[in-house]
Amino acid sequence: MTGLTIHELGAAYRRGETTPTQVVAAYLARIERLDARVGAYLTVTREAALRAAAAADARHRAGTPLGPLDGVPLAVKDVLCTRGVRTTCGSKILERFVPPYDATAVERLAAAGAVLLGKTNMDEFAMGSSTEHSAFRPTKNPWDLARVPGGSSGGSAAAVAGDLAAGAFGTDTGGSVRQPAAFCGVVGLKPTYGRVSRYGLVAFASSLDQIGPLGQDVRDAALLLGAVAGHDPRDATSVDAPVPDYAAALDGGVRGLRVGVPREYFIEGMDPEVGRAVREAVETLRGLGATVEDVSLPTTDYGIAVYYVIAPAEASSNLARYDGVKYGLRVGGAKDLIEMSSRTRAAGFGAEVKRRIMLGTYALSAGYHDAYYGRAQKVRTLVRRDFARAFERVDLLVGPTTPNVAFRLGEKEDPLAMYLNDVFTVPTSLAGLPAVSVRCGFSAAGLPIGLQLIGRAFDEPTILRAAHAYERATSWLARRPSLA
Amino acid sequence: MISRDDVVQVARLARLELSEAELERMRRQLDGILAYIDQLKALDVAGVEPTSHAVPLTNVMREDEAAPCWPQEEMLANAPDRAGELFRVPRIIED
Numbered sequence: 001m002t003g004l005t006i007h008e009l010g011a012a013y014r015r016g017e018t019t020p021t022q023v024v025a026a027y028l029a030r031i032e033r034l035d036a037r038v039g040a041y042l043t044v045t046r047e048a049a050l051r052a053a054a055a056a057d058a059r060h061r062a063g064t065p066l067g068p069l070d071g072v073p074l075a076v077k078d079v080l081c082t083r084g085v086r087t088t089c090g091s092k093i094l095e096r097f098v099p100p101y102d103a104t105a106v107e108r109l110a111a112a113g114a115v116l117l118g119k120t121n122m123d124e125f126a127m128g129s130s131t132e133h134s135a136f137r138p139t140k141n142p143w144d145l146a147r148v149p150g151g152s153s154g155g156s157a158a159a160v161a162g163d164l165a166a167g168a169f170g171t172d173t174g175g176s177v178r179q180p181a182a183f184c185g186v187v188g189l190k191p192t193y194g195r196v197s198r199y200g201l202v203a204f205a206s207s208l209d210q211i212g213p214l215g216q217d218v219r220d221a222a223l224l225l226g227a228v229a230g231h232d233p234r235d236a237t238s239v240d241a242p243v244p245d246y247a248a249a250l251d252g253g254v255r256g257l258r259v260g261v262p263r264e265y266f267i268e269g270m271d272p273e274v275g276r277a278v279r280e281a282v283e284t285l286r287g288l289g290a291t292v293e294d295v296s297l298p299t300t301d302y303g304i305a306v307y308y309v310i311a312p313a314e315a316s317s318n319l320a321r322y323d324g325v326k327y328g329l330r331v332g333g334a335k336d337l338i339e340m341s342s343r344t345r346a347a348g349f350g351a352e353v354k355r356r357i358m359l360g361t362y363a364l365s366a367g368y369h370d371a372y373y374g375r376a377q378k379v380r381t382l383v384r385r386d387f388a389r390a391f392e393r394v395d396l397l398v399g400p401t402t403p404n405v406a407f408r409l410g411e412k413e414d415p416l417a418m419y420l421n422d423v424f425t426v427p428t429s430l431a432g433l434p435a436v437s438v439r440c441g442f443s444a445a446g447l448p449i450g451l452q453l454i455g456r457a458f459d460e461p462t463i464l465r466a467a468h469a470y471e472r473a474t475s476w477l478a479r480r481p482s483l484a
Numbered sequence: 485m486i487s488r489d490d491v492v493q494v495a496r497l498a499r500l501e502l503s504e505a506e507l508e509r510m511r512r513q514l515d516g517i518l519a520y521i522d523q524l525k526a527l528d529v530a531g532v533e534p535t536s537h538a539v540p541l542t543n544v545m546r547e548d549e550a551a552p553c554w555p556q557e558e559m560l561a562n563a564p565d566r567a568g569e570l571f572r573v574p575r576i577i578e579d
Contacts, residue, residue, distance in 0.1 A: 097562055098561070098562060100554055100555075100558040100561065100562075101554070193538045194539045194541070207536060207538065208538075233546060236541075236544040237539065237541060239539060239541070299527075301523075302523065302527065304520075305520060305524050306524065308517060308520075309521055316498060320499075323499065324564055325563075325564075325571055325573055326559075326562070326571055327562035327563065327564075328562070334574055335574065336575075336576065337574055337576050339501075339574075340573065340574055341499045342499045342500060343501050345498075345499055345500050345501070346500055346501040346502065349500070354500055354506075354510070355510065355513060355517075357498050357500065358491070358495065358498055358500065358514060359514060361494050361497050362486070362490070362494045362514065362518075365497060371525075372521065374534065375524050375525070375529060376521075376524060377534030377535055377536060378529035378532040378533070378534050378535075379524055379527055379529060380534070380535040381532050381534060381535045382527065382529070382532060384535060384538065414516075415513055415517065416516055419517075430535075431538055432538025432539055457539070
């Protein structure tokens with residue numbers, strides 16, 4: 001009963017072969033049996049899930065389902081506010097925070113009939129690439145429990161890969177949906193900045209954060225995106241543009257599409273197995289009728305440096321709100337307000353969050369603002385120009401999602417080594433462009449490899465169409481992790 | 485190179501109490517990250533406009549209409565400490 005894609009599940013419901021309650025109960029049982037080993041969830045919303053499933057049963061019985069997600073069990077990263085359900089952001093400082101409202105994305109999923117199974121583990125405040133920075137516990141990669149699932153949306157990616165949810169949502173600021181999708185061998189999409197409302201998404205870096213789906217295949221990702229995309233007056237940065245039918249746009253193939261391969265995305269020091277798998281994927285697209293061109297994105301190398309100024313700067317401002325006054329942890333016994341906040345933040349934040357707050361505060365402080373933040377914003381313009389130039393010649397870009405496959409827990413202790421994992425995902429985030437990661441092979445050790453397809457702003461249909469054509473032409477999805 | 489005094493000052497601005505051991509570790513790690521970031525200085529950015537936001541949106545306007553606000557009790561429900569309808573904090577003004 002678990003392991004069906006969302007579109008297969010929808011078909012099974014329509015034919016009356018199974019019911020949302022049966023499927024949701026099967027997922028809950030599987031979570032109960034296996035999640036102690038995987039650690040994908042921080043909170044499982046069992047009772048509410050069964051109630052929502054019963055309501056979906058009734059709609060399906062009456063022949064009036066709300067759409068393709070009605071009765072589909074999903075997991076949501078614990079950085080999206082859920083009314084009445086604890087939302088921790090993977091942090092001690094919000095360990096007991098219960099939001100009084102739903103994020104817009106959560107509200108839209110509920111309106112589409114989706115069933116929330118629970119909230120998934122993550123690097124604290126979405127800062128990290130391994131989910132080891134969760135204040136509660138690390139998540140393990142279902143393909144090899146000694147390895148990380150990636151991050152920061154590691155819980156969501158592991159939930160989908162381990163059949164602990166039919167689909168999931170994460171958030172991506174510099175690669176936090178795509179990198180775990182690559183490490184866990186699922187499909188992960190970062191939409192164009194502004195495509196999905198950030199209302200109720202606990203802010204990390206507001207000019208970069210986007211909510212994105214993780215699915216078992218490209219069609220599932222398209223269905224999930226369609227349910228949450230669109231303008232929301234409660235997020236002034238959400239763009240008022242029509243939402244295409246992403247699932248309907250999947251067919252048509254890649255014949256005539258111009259695919260650019262950025263030469264800077266094949267670097268010294270990257271895993272040769274990753275490079276080989278990605279080059280083979282490019283050949284597959286060529287074989288399907290796409291034309292392939294070499295392109296150059298010369299500022300790629302500077303992306304991480306730009307990102308680690310801008311994201312911490314925005315984070316230092318966004319996280320100022322955790323001062324122990326209105327919600328979250330408070331450390332008592334302080335003599336004044338400043339001491340109370342300083343002690344609360346010292347006790348409530350983990351090492352990575354403190355590091356980024358410090359870095360961001362430094363980059364914005366008097367005397368350093370122009371040298372760091374000002375300069376990083378200008379280089380961000382150069383990164384955008386790289387993409388704009390490339391997209392004059394090609395319709396999409398294709399390259400690796402990450403330079404390596406999933407690494408071992410504890411392997412990257414040096415913060416900078418961890419940051420460099422995002423070298424191919426960060427530039428797209430800086431430019432606000434959509435990008436999707438799909439499985440394109442396995443390492444000799446049996447770990448999935450991710451292919452990244454990058455599109456023009458708001459051109460999710462083209463990257464999804466190409467990803468779908470690639471997925472249909474290959475058989476990588478047949479392999480599944482053996483969690484039991 | 486970032487000094488220990490810099491780290492103390494930034495921690496004060498960021499409202500983070502750091503232990504002696506944390507201060508030194510933070511100094512060393514920030515130093516490494518800032519050295520990496522310094523590669524941005526190699527680029528010529530003369531005349532380049534800064535990007536603060538990837539989507540060109542400015543001054544998003546809406547009608548100024550009254551709308552219901554969140555119930556006070558729900559907003560206070562997460563308060564670490566409260567006094568009636570207020571958030572309570574340590575005294576900030578001397579008698």
